[in-house]
Amino acid sequence: MDALFQGDAAKNTRTLLRAIILLTIAGAAISSRLFSVIRFESIIHEFDPWFNFRATKYLVQHGFEPFWNWFDDRTWHPLGRVTGGTLYPGLMVTSGVIYHFLRLISLPVDIRNICVLLAPAFSGLTAYATYLLTSEMSTSPSAGLLAAAFMGITPGYISRSVAGSYDNEAIAIFLLVYTFYLWIKAVKEGSVMWGALAALFYGYMVSAWGGYVFITNLLPLHAFVLICMGRYSARLYVSYTTWYAIGTLASMQIPFVGFLPIRSSEHMSALGVFGLLQIVGFVEYVRLQLPSKQFQTLLRSLVLLIFLVSFGGLVLLTVSGVIAPWTGRFYSLWDTGYAKIHIPIIASVSEHQPTAWPAFFFDLNLLIWLFPAGVYLCFRTLKDEHVFIVIYAVLSSYFAGVMVRLMLTLTPVVCVAAAMALSQILDIYLLAESPSEELQTLSSAEAAKAAAGTSLLSDGLRSTTKPIVGIYSYMSKATVVVCSTIYLLIFVAHCTWVTSNAYSSPSVVLASKMPDGSQHIIDDYREAYYWLRQNTPQNAKVMAWWDYGYQIGGMADRPTLVDNNTWNNTHIATVGKAMSSREEVSYPIMRQHEVDYVLVVFGGLIGYSGDDINKFLWMVRIAEGIWPDEVKERDFFTPRGEYRVDDEATPTMKNSLMYKMSYYNFNALFPAGQAQDRVRGSKLPAQGPELSTIEEAFTSENWIIRIYKVKDLDNFGRDHSNAVAFEKGHKKKKAAKRRGPRSLRLE
């Protein structure tokens, strides 16, 4: 046994143990993300991943070059979308490469399975990258492994990377952490190679996720803070300038990013620090040649002057419009009320809300209270890399507080800092040996000498005869170690519970429990989408609210008007106007956009709260932003300011296309006069709405999805409402026989 832990053998043993632990962590990270695949099936979950999946299929079928120049004419119907120039291709290319690699080793796997399992696979790599990053931060051998374990199973990261969540974040967090690792390595060693590798992975990150802006602002901030602390060194110059020169060029290769690194405000801090470093580097060089107090102050003021002048120039350029100001999405992080007032489409996304306190504990459990301790420890041994952790912690805590989805960028630093704190505790309590006998006798002899020299107190107190007090006894060690072990076990249990219960449900199928405990699956979405796929012509345009755009494109394979890529606000407002207006208004809109089918989501029968009536106010608001005269939010509220669907609903509400489509024929399900909406919890009017310009084409089993077909123009050129009235046999009243006021025929 001793032979294993001493000398050269010990090194090998430790390496072996480390490898085994890391492999186990990767295994845990992967297997804890498979709940949804095992419980349900291997499908893509949310809304956005459906587009990524569709793009990946296109890439795999047609090859790389057609994908790069892909013009997609099956979304945003009259406009189309230049997909190659408006997406981050990193995710698709990664899974395409994996697909072809697996074919190469004659292991043909369906592209869908690669897409579903990509996020778990990369979470294992993220755990490894966290291990590397933390090992750079701390000398303790356990810190890296603890951080890897935390990162592997913490729910804050699992929430965005369960199997089936084929989103950009799946690979982006790995790239984020790995870029940070390479950056720290570059700053520590001052090597061009690490800087260039950091730039390469930064380029990969840019190709994968829009959150790369976080890196472009964090690394310059780190460099700037180091300069301000007087820690400028040649290493910093080498690593930063290499990273910036190569990384910026690499990021500009992505068509979606293009010239943004030169022209937009988000990237100006990196450029500014690059310029500042040139000046500081030059001044340092000159200072080394001529050491003198006076000269130094002269140059200091020179640096300050140039800095201020270039900063002023930057402000001037931004004001004059050469450099684009902050984009709305980014700006709303600073001015938290901005989105709600000016861009309702940003505020309407539920992920863009501020985070509540319980969310932090829910997602990070014990890490959240070890996190400040870890940051504090960074302050105590403040090296260059610890400054980075401090900055990262402060910034990302702020952002995670402002926006729910940015919890994701907070998670890595929380894991690193918490692991540093915990490993410090464990190191102290596991490794601290009681001082050896000689030392003890020596010190007690000294104490005795001192005691003899001063007074005769020494006999009385035990602590003076045995001056070694502290944590050396087995009792104190065992207490702390057992406590932290228990905490860690609870952490594992919590993570598993949260993952299993909160984050592993696909949004495509809705699961509910029957009274006897068995599972009942509501599969209306796919039922309706497959109806569309099989029973409509290949080019039938479907109008739905933008939430469902990607899923319709992915599952039903039909062209849509708007989708989750909300690049054209006016077009979305057009759909919002069509949904929230009277039939007479919306029918021309639908004709103009060649709409064949209209799809609404309605949860009133089974109490599915994420339906279109609950999202209706956002449609109204977005439409009101463009046509304030025609759509007014106020009209949808009762005089007392209530949003109702029952008898007291306003006429505008009752006549809106959305209301009519949702509640059409809903009365027929209930005994007369007892129709009940289970989401809004209100009784519906006895008389259901009637449709004239569209007709019901399909309603799914639980009435979640209702599809309507837009009627053609009337053959006799009549108004649709008249035609419907005629069909129903409502004869014209006698009074109508009187000659009405006629107008002149013009032709």
Next chain:
Amino acid sequence: MPPRKREQAPSTSTPAVTSTPQVSRSSTSSKKTSSSAQQIVDGIWKNYVNKTPQRVKLLDAFMAFLAVVGALQFVYCVIVGNFPFNAFLAGFSSTVGQFVLTASLRMQTNPENREEFKSISDERAFADFIFGSMLLHFFCVNFIN
């Protein structure tokens, strides 16, 4: 030694200041700083020519050349306009990138910075420089279209 020279400069001028009347003090002091600034520049130049090794001077010549090329490109862009903006950016950033990479190589191989770059030998620094330059030029050539 330049530092000594700098210390001498004020000491020689102080008697003159004390002897002259109070009125002309400002003009003499400004003259003093300008002359000392020139002396400083002269000192730096002399120091540079004497102390810098040949290899580093070669690197410096290359860096000066890059700066000139970059400045020329920029002036051309200002005069003619930046129509193929990607071509301008590729050319300009290749000079800037090469400049900073060469500066990095210069710092790494400078014996005065030995304790900063403990893990990097001169050969390693040169290999890194080649690696960085290859990457830079790959991206530049790709970007210039």
